[in-house]
Amino acid sequence: MAPDAKRPPALVAWVQGVVAWVMRLKPVRVFLAYGAHRGPLLAAGLSNQAIFAVFAAIWVAFSVFGIVLAGNAELQDALLTLLANAVPGLIDTGEGGAIKPDDLINPAVLGWTGAVALVGLFFTALGWLASARDAIRVIGDLPGPRTNFLLLKLKDLGLAIGFGALLLVSSALSVLSSQALDGVLDWLGIRDSASTTIAARVLTIGLMFVLDTLVLAALYRVLAGVHIPLRFLVQGALLGALALGVLKILGTALLGGATNNPLLAGFAVIIGLLIWFTLICQVILIAACWVFVSMQDAGVPLDRRLAAEQAEAEAAERERLREELRAELAAERKPGFWRRLFGGRAR
Secondary structure, three states: OOHHHHOOOHHHHHHHHHHHHHHHOHHHHHHHHHHHOOHHHHHHHHHHHHHHHHHHHHHHHHHHOHHHHHOOHHHHHHHHHHHHHHOOOOEOOOOOOOEOHHHHHOHHHHOHHHHHHHHHHHHHHHHHHHHHHHHHHHHOOOOOOOOOHHHHHHHHHHHHHHHHHHHHHHHHHHHHHHHHHHHHHHHHOOOOHHHHHHHHHHHHHHHHHHHHHHHHHHHHHHHOOOOOOHHHHHHHHHHHHHHHHHHHHOHHHHHHHHOOOHHHHHHHHHHHHHHHHHHHHHHHHHHHHHHHHHHHHOOOOOOHHHHHHHHHHHHHHHHHHHHHHHHHHHHHHOOOHHHHHHOOOOO
16 A cells, blocks of 8 residues: 555544644633533532522621611612622512512611521531632642641631622722712713613623622632732633623523523522522633643642642652662672682683
């Protein structure tokens, strides 16, 4: 057979080249690494915990910040709107939802029930943070954290309080921005229902984008405890926040199509929240995988201590092999008994 006959046809070679090029693309490698580390399974587990954690966190947040919210209806509306935009189907805005605003603002919530719910928050929200830390580290092939258990829980508690405070600050900024926007539109003389609605929507999306970026950066750097250089952290957090923003814009359509089955009417809210949190957790872990793949491409170790220990172990192994080789060479050069007896004439 001629040598040319053994070569693959031109079309096959072209397809192989295209496949090889696609497999080298960074998004493809990220998704392959995400699947290899059981990312979808980890996200499913996180989403189940997230439902209970969010309910407990919201209950306690309104209990803790009730004094501030009780006398400020505008801040209440801004916070509820922020929550409704962040998690479609969570707050009942007139089209159905898991939580009615009046139940949260009820003064009875701001009493002993909030203190009792604080225990639930400790075992749910903090449990979700611990699971998220483990999932992110699994995605990066990192061992468990070496920090003391109590210190980890204190860090998780601090992050939970920080996230709640960040949400409240974002709501206050939303109120101030809306007031400033109304003043600008009045000054320009173009204030009407359509322009106000569009501008408010854009403002809310921009605020949520900044909030998501900060939260993702805190999850990857502070919660997971991974030393991530700033350029990789910003890149992953921005990509994750962008994906979360797209999900929030399309959230109503996505959840509406998934929960329109009449057989699921009685469970539509819970099913919608479960689907939503599954998508959110997928984005969180995929963005984390993007960060880790970027660091690996640049040759940056994910865990400096682990990399140093591995380097020491490899150096010790190389030294051991060299010692064994020296011993073998010395044994070969050492003359035997008969050679020493007959002066090297023994055969």
